[in-house]
Amino acid sequence: MPKVSVCVPIYNVEKYIEKCVRSLFEQTLDDIEYIFVNDCTPDKSMDILRRVLVEYPQRQEQVKVIDHKVNKGSATVRNTCLSAATGEYIGWCDSDDWVETDMYEAMYDKAKAENADIVCCNYVAEYSYKRVFETYPYLEETKEILQTLPPIVLNSAVWNKLIHRNLYTINSIQAYEDINMNEDLGVTLRLRYLSRKTVIIPKAFYHYNRLNDASMTVSSNLRYEEDRIQCARLLEDWFASQPDRDSYKGMINTIKFAAKAGLFYHPALKNLDRWKNTFPETNKYIWQNRAISFYDRAAMWLSLHHGGYIAYFMYKVAKPVFRVFKHHLQKLTQFPYK
Structure with missing residues (x-):
């Protein structure tokens, strides 16, 4: 069982995917599994992924590529990833974003040291003319925090979190089918409620790309x-x-x-x-x-x-x-x- 499975949905990201996958393949964590789900992307994203993978021979046996025959949307893609993942913990990276090279090693070490079900990190929103650092106002999430802080402060995204796979499987948590906006909120809120311990690493490991006009989050x-x-x-x-x-x-x-x-x-x-x-x-x-x-x-x-x-x-x-x-x-x- 690998320490971490990193799940990456792919659709219409040919401008950005090379930077994304290089940041993933250059992770300092060796024991890692990569799952790329091609949701019938109409561009050259998959060609770019395969070209870059050739440059990282040590990663090739760690990569799973799953092709959807028709476009199914982000919720189904996330569930396809979950079904294929075998890691102790599951992380997510959107294929137009990128991460710091020590992200998954640091987050996995934190999870093991704290015996945490969920580890979250801060992130940087990357615009064309500025960078915005988004930070959590706490280091450990309590039930009171979950009950009182709005989702925008809690950050409902899956991509800045490392989540124990058992939390998904034992509780039968998946993305709500056919819901392709706010699907992250539908998953992470339930997982955070069920988590025995959720902790924060106060470092911005994740880079959230706000340049992609094709992204669902900007339309x-x-x-x-x-x-x-x-x-x-x-x-x-x-x-x-x-x-x-x-x-x-x-x-x-x-x-x-x-x-x-x-x-x-x-x-x-x-x-x-x-x-x-x-x-x-x-x-x-x-x-x-x-x-x-x-x-x-x-x-x-x-x-x-x-x-x-x-x-x-x-x-x-x-x-x-x-x-x-x-x-x-x-x-x-x-x-x-x-």
Whole structure:
């Protein structure tokens, strides 16, 4: 059994995959397994992977490549990875991102030293004109932290975590099928609830690529918003079956409110009636949702209290002007980097 299985979904990443796989093949951890799942990518990503792998003969026996015959989406890809993984711990790397070369050795050593089910690390969001270091405000996750901090602070991604494979298998945890937006949240929140011990390494090992315009995380459509809403419903049902479910009601309300926000934010998807009537029980918590900006909460509150025209002005006129101003200000005050 390898110490770590690193799972890598591949779809439409030919611009970025070489940097990703080199950072993986150059890991200081020797006892590692790599699982690449080709979700019927339409570009040359797989050719690039195979070309780079030739340069790392010591890694070739550690690599599994699985080809989907049709495109199945990120949730199914994650479940394919899980089925193939044999490592003691499982890590994830999106194929347009990259990692520090000592990431998996450091995280595995931390997991063993702490007898932890989950180890998380900080990360760097990489933009064209800046780097943003995202850090956890704690070193060990408690049930109280999980119950009270919003998902944006907890960071629901799988890619900055090393998770004991038994936590998945014993509890039958997989990604929710056919949910391809927020699928990470649907997995990691349940795993963190079940974890006996979750710890943080306060170092940014992971580089989250915000340059990829094809990434699902930088685009939105109605299907993605419906996925978020359905994921929230499934999580609500799952937590309702737990013995201490009442302790997590506030967390679930936060997730439900955030899940429907796209119906309010996005001009092409904007449907105020549907937004109001989706999880209507969460509307009274607008001001408690500090993960959402004050500007957005104010617009939402106005919409709920017969201020639709003012809210419309705030989003159609004032906010776009503010965004353009902010974008140009950032370009003036930030230097590009290599």
